[in-house]
Amino acid sequence: MNVKLLRMIKFKTTSPEQTEKFGREFAKSLCGGDVIALTGDLGAGKTCLTRGIADGLGSTSYVSSPTFTIVNEYDGGRLMLFHFDTYRLSGSDDFLMSGLDEYFFRNGVCVIEWSDIIDDLLPEDTIRMTIKGDGNTRSFECECPEKYQKYMVEAALKVGAETEE
């Protein structure tokens, strides 16, 4: 039997800078082929977190939401970053028809905004993060496969985010 050791990790940030810092710290633990799936409303902080991840991987480009394409590629870092915004896709079929699932097999890190649209296609070890909140506070609820749990908690603690079991 394949028992998945998922754990829900929760923490809060109180500024965009702190969210970005978390991303920067957590990125240090990422490997080629990792997928981070982000859900949360408009303005939740998905791109802000992705900006931190890009920085943590060593890319010097400024990350903004993909506008004309579904995915932006960032290099120059330790690993490629593939930043998806699937908001405009109609569903999984649309993703597959566009051949976008090929990115999961490339040796980079995939960060996917609005990932719920393609949830059924996400690889088994996907890190799922939901961001909620208003003002400057954001709550992160992360469905975290075993191999990243330690790194996620460490990154949250390192940036001074309030953690919750």
Ligand SMILES: Nc1ncnc2c1ncn2[C@@H]1O[C@H](COP(=O)(O)OP(=O)(O)OP(=O)(O)O)[C@@H](O)[C@H]1O
């Ligand atoms: N603690 C926080 N963490 C992240 N962003 C925050 C925080 N507090 C305030 N903000 C603000 O929330 C906004 C987050 O914007 P961002 O573009 O990252 O959202 P998004 O989830 O990518 O939205 P969209 O779905 O439109 O792409 C920014 O204006 C940022 O300054």
Ligand SMILES: [Mg+2]
């Ligand atoms: Mg965004």
